[in-house]
Amino acid sequence: MDVLKKLGNNIRKYRNNLNISQENLAFESGLHRTYIGSIERGEKNVSFKNLYKIASALKTTVSELTNGIK
């Protein structure tokens, strides 16, 4: 599977575990909701800074969020 797709799946899993919506994650990370959606679908090549914002909003780290992607 494509690495962006794997990353998107991980982000969605963490978000679902926290039981928050894409809107909530967008608000907490300071990013746009449609942008979050496209990242979760593996359609956007997210930058490290934005990935860091998403990880922080999900109360985790980039390292944990990318665990298992190889």
Add this chain to the structure above:
Amino acid sequence: MDVLKKLGNNIRKYRNNLNISQENLAFESGLHRTYIGSIERGEKNVSFKNLYKIASALKTTVSELTNGIK
């Protein structure tokens, strides 16, 4: 410290541990040498795909490479 600076330091550490030059890492990852240099200095907001290429060229994972960044 800035997260891009931390990431750059981690990349440099892994590269030095493998005892390879920025030129070697650039070749192995398919990226430009000056781009690798600017990432190591924390000057570029690297994308996830390029970070994945760098991690693979360093025989590690994005998760390992970003370990400790929080």
